Amino acid sequence: MGGTRNTVDLARLGLASGEGVVVEAAVDLDSIELAGQRYASAAGVPQARVDISRTTAGYALRLRYTVTLEGPCMRCLEAATEAIAVDAREVDQPGGGDDLRSPYLDGDELDLHSWVRDALVLALPTQIRCAAECRGLCAICGANLNDDPEHAHESAPDARWAKLSEIRFD
Numbered sequence: 001m002g003g004t005r006n007t008v009d010l011a012r013l014g015l016a017s018g019e020g021v022v023v024e025a026a027v028d029l030d031s032i033e034l035a036g037q038r039y040a041s042a043a044g045v046p047q048a049r050v051d052i053s054r055t056t057a058g059y060a061l062r063l064r065y066t067v068t069l070e071g072p073c074m075r076c077l078e079a080a081t082e083a084i085a086v087d088a089r090e091v092d093q094p095g096g097g098d099d100l101r102s103p104y105l106d107g108d109e110l111d112l113h114s115w116v117r118d119a120l121v122l123a124l125p126t127q128i129r130c131a132a133e134c135r136g137l138c139a140i141c142g143a144n145l146n147d148d149p150e151h152a153h154e155s156a157p158d159a160r161w162a163k164l165s166e167i168r169f170d
Contacts, residue, residue: 008050011108015054023050027116029067032124039071039082039128045116052110058093061102061110063119074127075136076144082128088119 005025013021027048031040048065066085073080093100104115135145140153157165 006113008110008112009108010052010059010110013052015052017054017056020051020053023052024048025112027112029116032121034124035074037072039069041067041069048112048116050112055093057095059105061090063088063115065116067120069128071128073130073134075129075134076146078130080128080130082125084120084123086119086123088115
């Protein structure tokens with residue numbers, strides 16, 4: 001099965017206990033705000049693969065996709081792209097308690113849009129950078145340290161010796 005979709009009607013698949021099916025679809029992806037910066041995928045999620053298995057009373061689900069996010073580097077604020085592979089699993093077993101209920105399943109309607117977004121947020125790296133070796137910005141003047149690796153400032157004098165600067169030799 002293919003196409004663009006944000007939900008899957010599991011009842012329509014007609015799976016019996018022990019049967020499974022793979023659904024592949026493009027899914028819309030909203031931009032994500034991380035540390036005050038906005039990151040987005042121009043193409044959404046072009047191909048998400050959802051493995052759906054019917055259990056005795058519910059479903060076992062697996063979601064896999066790769067997406068490329070674009071936004072500012074968290075160190076130097078230049079343009080950055082990050083490819084992120086997502087592999088998430090959900091189980092929905094009615095009567096099994098809250099731990100065995102998927103928040104993405106409402107009856108037999110699987111909310112792919114929300115699951116794709118939440119799984120991506122959990123898979124995000126701690127920092128999205130333009131390059132692994134990004135040096136960032138100077139904490140004093142804001143200069144991009146990638147452009148000038150030798151950038152430096154004169155260190156501030158030790159405050160304990162400040163009174164000596166008041167001595168005048170005339």
